[in-house]
Amino acid sequence: MRKEYLTWLEIDAKAFSKNIRTIRKLAGPRLIAAAVKSNGYGHGLGQILTLLKKEDVEYVAVHSLEEARLSRQGGWKRNILVVGYIPLVDLKAVIDLNLELTVYNLETITILGKLAEKSKRMINIHLKVETGTNRQGVEFGKISRVVSLIKGSPYLHLKGVSTHFANIEDTTDHTYANFQLEQFNKIVQKIHSLELYPEYRHTACSAALLLFEDTKFELVRPGIAIYGLWPSKETYLSYRLAGGSNGVLVPILTWKTRVIQIKDVPPDAFIGYGCTYRTSVKTKLAVLPVGYYDGYDRSLSNLAYVLIKGKRAPIRGRICMNLMMVDITDIRGVKLEEPVVLLGKDGKEQITADQMASWAGTVNYEVMSRINGNIPRVIV
Ligand SMILES: Cc1ncc(COP(=O)(O)O)c(C=O)c1O
Structure with missing residues (x-):
């Protein structure tokens, strides 16, 4: 499902x-x-x-x-x-x-x-x-x-x-x-x-x-x-x-997407709008179908990372309206439609709303409430 x-x-x-x-x-x-x-x-x-x-x-x-x-x-x-x-x-x-x-x-x-x-x-x-x-x-x-x-x-x-x-x-x-x-x-x-x-x-x-x-x-x-x-x-x-214990609150949300294209990019190539990122070595990129329209803050361009196969994949170039590109050069075996964690846990790695908020210069409240209401939500 x-x-x-x-x-x-x-x-x-x-x-x-x-x-x-x-x-x-x-x-x-x-x-x-x-x-x-x-x-x-x-x-x-x-x-x-x-x-x-x-x-x-x-x-x-x-x-x-x-x-x-x-x-x-x-x-x-x-x-x-x-x-x-x-x-x-x-x-x-x-x-x-x-x-x-x-x-x-x-x-x-x-x-x-x-x-x-x-x-x-x-x-x-x-x-x-x-x-x-x-x-x-x-x-x-x-x-x-x-x-x-x-x-x-x-x-x-x-x-x-x-x-x-x-x-x-x-x-x-x-x-x-x-x-x-x-x-x-x-x-x-x-x-x-x-x-x-x-x-x-x-x-x-x-x-x-x-x-x-x-x-x-x-x-x-x-x-x-x-x-x-x-x-x-x-x-x-x-x-x-005041003596309160750790772990009394547990984040309940994981935001996921899938890889929609994988490509090899040569050294010295620009990535995305504004040519804000340039490769220095041969790079494997994954394109993801999420952008600022979905509530993924544009200020995270060239700054944040996503998780694929439990590993960090850094964002390269600007976040677009509906797309972003991430570097998977060091992550082996990524396939088309591979699941990606934008927010939440993947294996031993985790991206928290607080981490995202600090990257974006805002608060976790804004990160969460801005996630586009049209994205399907599933109770697990
Ligand atoms: C009137 C009112 N009560 C309660 C809350 C809940 O606040 P919090 O999310 O910080 O618990 C809010 C949120 O802004 C609010 O506006």
Whole structure:
């Protein structure tokens, strides 16, 4: 079955289950909202939902209405928390699809309240509050107005209050995260003083869940960790320094393709657009059907390598839109349609998302979520 694919992703079900067990242990009795936004961080929304259905996870967190719709169509019957934005004209879908919406605008709350009242359905909302990230979130000075609007909407139920940290994964200095937590607690107190009592406070992304007991409250929202990746080197370091063991998270994705041509290139020949690589010796090249359209970053030109027969094959020349060339001079026995690992393990060798991110000058989040959604994903 898998042999039919030219380029594909393999998702390791066993490793995924291990990551969820790790997260459940860290979360304890709190509810878990697994972040599956951005096509399940590039792993494939459908595939990740299939795996999550077997796990002890109460929520998925999606960004958009489209992702929420796909999740319901994919048979996800548990809670869906929308953390992004739903346009005002589409808010009826919150009721139709039984979604829990993150709110931070008076307009959204007003219109949703009216729609809920009209349909006589109680709608659960989560208020996002501003604590210092200055992304989505209601500012402290507007909390009273928002609370009175919610209290005046008989069919809106404030189920949660949330925030998102600005600087919890990029540093080992957690002063700013602690400041945000203080702000969050102040705002929650303010909401309580106005006699509204949301059951679920939630602030914890993966880094917070891994490092800070105080951020966990009643619900946690891990993303990158469920896919077996660390939010950052600093998070990993802090976790280990605090006595955490190695190997608690296991990457679940392997990105594969196949050789589509093999050729001998003479010395002094240029390879690819821009003539950025020139051979110095007789070279055996393999052409691969993957390029930046597929999400393989162009900045990896002449820099990264792929794995063939468990050995490193360096990229020669520029990554094209749909193709790249790799040097297989020292790898014996490579045949047409030979499998190639672009990301993941092959024998004793491994290319990690972190390695790829560092080559590309970005983060593992971007590497993963940029993998083209059209590439087939297979659970193994
Ligand atoms: C609101 C919100 N919650 C949770 C997460 C999960 O974060 P992470 O992948 O770092 O665990 C994200 C991801 O960016 C997010 O935007």
